[in-house]
Amino acid sequence: MDSREPHAARIRQRMLLQTEIRNAILDDLILSGEIPTGEKLPSEAELCETYAASRVTVRSALQSLAEQGFIQTRRGSGSIVLPRAKTIASHLTRLVSFDTYADQAGESFETVDLIIEDCPDDDARRDAFPAHQRKNLARVSRAKARHGQRVAWIIDYVPDEVLGRELLVREFGRTGSVLDILIERDLAQFADCRLEPVLVTAALAQHVDAAPGSPALQMNELTCNRDGDLVDRSESWMLPGAFEFSFRRNRDSL
Numbered sequence: 736m737d738s739r740e741p742h743a744a745r746i747r748q749r750m751l752l753q754t755e756i757r758n759a760i761l762d763d764l765i766l767s768g769e770i771p772t773g774e775k776l777p778s779e780a781e782l783c784e785t786y787a788a789s790r791v792t793v794r795s796a797l798q799s800l801a802e803q804g805f806i807q808t809r810r811g812s813g814s815i816v817l818p819r820a821k822t823i824a825s826h827l828t829r830l831v832s833f834d835t836y837a838d839q840a841g842e843s844f845e846t847v848d849l850i851i852e853d854c855p856d857d858d859a860r861r862d863a864f865p866a867h868q869r870k871n872l873a874r875v876s877r878a879k880a881r882h883g884q885r886v887a888w889i890i891d892y893v894p895d896e897v898l899g900r901e902l903l904v905r906e907f908g909r910t911g912s913v914l915d916i917l918i919e920r921d922l923a924q925f926a927d928c929r930l931e932p933v934l935v936t937a938a939l940a941q942h943v944d945a946a947p948g949s950p951a952l953q954m955n956e957l958t959c960n961r962d963g964d965l966v967d968r969s970e971s972w973m974l975p976g977a978f979e980f981s982f983r984r985n986r987d988s989l
Contacts, residue, residue, distance in 0.1 A: 754829075756788050757796035765816055767804055770868065776806060778810040780840050793897040805978075827878065830926055832912040833879060833887065833971075833978075846908075846911045851904055860892050863957065863968045871895035873903055875913055888942035888979035892968040897922060913967055917958065922966050929958040932973070945974055952978065 760782065764770045769983045777785065797814055800806045806814045837844050854861050854872040861869045870893055879887040891913040893903060898916060906916045917923035935949040945951065953971050957969040 740925065747936075753792050753795040756782075756786050756792055757799045759786060760796055761800060761805060761809065763799075770816050771917060772816050772818050774816055800821065817849065818919045830914075830923065831908075832914040833875070833889075834910070834912045834915065839880075844879040844881055844887075844911065847880050849907075850902075851875050851907065854892055858892075860890075860908060860968055860970070864894060864965060867896035868896060873900060874968070875881070875903070875907065883906055884977075885942065885944045887971060887973045889969065889971045893966070899924060909950075914958065915969075917953045917966055921959050922960050924961045926956050926958040928954055929953045935972075943974060950975055 741807060760776070768813070770776055776782070776797075779790055779793050779797070782788070782797075783790055784795070790798075797806065797808055798876055800933065801808050801814070807817055808814045834844055847854060852874055853932045854869075854874040858874065861872055864872065868914070873890055873892065875891040877889055878885040881890065893913060898906075898913075898920075903913075903916070906919075907913065910916055910919075914923060931953055933951050933953045935945045935947055935951050937947045940946075940947045940949075943951070954969075954971045956967075956971070957965055958969070960966050
């Protein structure tokens with residue numbers, strides 16, 4: 736059997752989109768080490784045949800990989816696999832967890848200082864939820880460590896009616912991510928987020944390995960289900976040396 740057939744079959748079982756092809760190329764050829772750093776990816780024509788995709792789709796997938804720093808593409812020379820960046824690259828238009836981005840970059844996070852508790856009555860973040868959800872609201876706080884360094888501090892607020900406490904505790908131990916639990920259970924459809932530069936406070940310095948006054952990135956995110964109902968409010972503080980965020984800007988349709 737042609738070794739390329741499983742790839743095409745696996746992709747065909749889902750929607751044939753640029754993101755699916757992009758993720759397949761990343762997993763099959765780059766993160767797996769099948770194409771070493773400094774070596775060329777197969778040509779566009781070969782990738783089209785391997786993944787049973789059009790040249791336009793494959794070209795868009797390669798462009799996405801180039802934008803995230805996995806490859807360098809030169810006209811007439813093909814696409815070269817680049818060394819892994821020290822930062823975890825995140826494309827803001829994709830609703831996935833930091834852990835997923837780390838996995839795709841061949842890295843991993845360790846969850847430390849985890850606390851799952853009832854949200855205190857004096858926590859103002861509970862006001863984002865309807866009154867009936869505030870009565871039973873879980874607060875999940877933890878640090879993310881990479882190579883022994885705590886590089887992020889994350890707090891999620893989740894109503895018990897969205898994820899029961901027993902389920903939340905059990906599944907978080909498996910995934911290390913509230914967002915991954917919501918996505919796996921088809922409870923998260925989109926998120927509105929705001930990313931801004933901040934300085935590390937004395938309180939934050941207790942949770943990340945950075946001195947007070949150091950730069951950091953803060954992300955506030957409201958995650959909703961298909962009906963637009965809020966299912967999770969999260970706040971994350973990240974050290975810029977460990978994370979890199981990117982997004983694509985398009986012209987508005989006239």
